[in-house]
Amino acid sequence: xxxxxxxxxxxxxxxxxxxxxxxxxxxxxxxxxxxxxxxxxxxxxxxxxxxxxxxxxxxxxxxxxxxxxxxxxxxxxxxxxxxxxxxxxxxxxxxxxxxxxxxxxxxxxxxxxxxxxxxxxxxxxxxxxxxxxxxxxxxxxxxxxxxxxxxxxxxxxxxxxxxxxxxxxxxxxxxxxxxxxxxxxxxxxxxxxxxxxxxxxxxxxxxxxxxxxxxxxxxxxxxxxxxxxxxxxxxxxxxxxxxxxxxxxxxxxxxxxxxxxxxxxxxxxxxxxxxxxxxxxxxxxxxxxxx
Numbered sequence: 001x002x003x004x005x006x007x008x009x010x011x012x013x014x015x016x017x018x019x020x021x022x023x024x025x026x027x028x029x030x031x032x033x034x035x036x037x038x039x040x041x042x043x044x045x046x047x048x049x050x051x052x053x054x055x056x057x058x059x060x061x062x063x064x065x066x067x068x069x070x071x072x073x074x075x076x077x078x079x080x081x082x083x084x085x086x087x088x089x090x091x092x093x094x095x096x097x098x099x100x101x102x103x104x105x106x107x108x109x110x111x112x113x114x115x116x117x118x119x120x121x122x123x124x125x126x127x128x129x130x131x132x133x134x135x136x137x138x139x140x141x142x143x144x145x146x147x148x149x150x151x152x153x154x155x156x157x158x159x160x161x162x163x164x165x166x167x168x169x170x171x172x173x174x175x176x177x178x179x180x181x182x183x184x185x186x187x188x189x190x191x192x193x194x195x196x197x198x199x200x201x202x203x204x205x206x207x208x209x210x211x212x213x214x215x216x217x218x219x220x221x222x223x224x225x226x227x228x229x230x231x232x233x234x235x236x237x238x239x240x241x242x243x244x245x246x247x248x249x250x251x252x253x254x255x256x257x258x259x260x261x262x263x264x265x266x267x268x269x270x271x272x273x274x275x276x277x278x279x280x281x282x283x284x285x286x287x288x289x290x291x
Contacts, residue, residue, distance in 0.1 A: 056225025
């Protein structure tokens with residue numbers, strides 16, 4: 001399969017950044033342990049191997065020929081479940097851009113452009129031949145550097161179009177629609193990400209999303225598979241882990257800086273998410289990065 005061959009050749013690092021902005025290729029010869037991270041809106045196609053992603057209480061398993069779409073910023077846990085030296089895990093990712101989706105909506109029949117009710121912020125589907133063909137042509141571009149400036153934006157737009165007109169079209173449309181439920185929830189999500197250390201009030205978030213409190217909680221959980229407080233906790237703990245890597249030392253101070261009033265609660269919830277107390281986890285992370 002040519003897509004696999006191109007990814008293997010281009011994925012020198014994990015992940016590798018292609019010459020085309022917003023495109024990344026991934027390769028691994030080994031299965032990986034679960035890792036927490038925050039994903040931006042993106043499209044990810046698995047060309048070989050398999051992966052598992054956990055969002056709140058939902059689990060998504062996907063393999064060769066399938067793709068994942070993330071439509072809002074989401075804290076999640078992911079691991080490669082199928083990979084070997086003979087058949088490594090291979091994937092390609094593309095950042096989804098609301099501006100491109102919004103412009104494409106103008107070209108769609110009016111009857112198909114609807115502000116649908118709440119949808120999940122993550123979906124898995126089988127890739128259709130037209131989508132695979134567009135991805136293949138995008139992956140060929142680094143071998144034709146003179147074409148990148150002209151063809152990359154066209155292929156990026158085509159991939160957005162294939163997603164928009166495919167099985168996950170409803171979720172993709174909402175990314176580009178300013179008045180969609182997803183966009184309203186997205187405003188609340190951005191506020192939490194930017195103010196994760198502050199006190200969270202449901203009434204303020206619901207007002208920001210232009211919804212009643214009960215409606216906001218229902219739609220927020222449908223999109224993120226967690227409550228606003230659970231989402232905030234994930235963001236706090238992941239930010240704390242980044243700071244522990246960058247500024248090892250006073251664990252309690254880092255806990256306070258991300259919004260915790262109790263060092264014991266911070267340590268307990270950190271251990272539950274990452275499998276080890278903050279101090280020990282930061283040592284392990286720094287050691288593994290050095291090795």
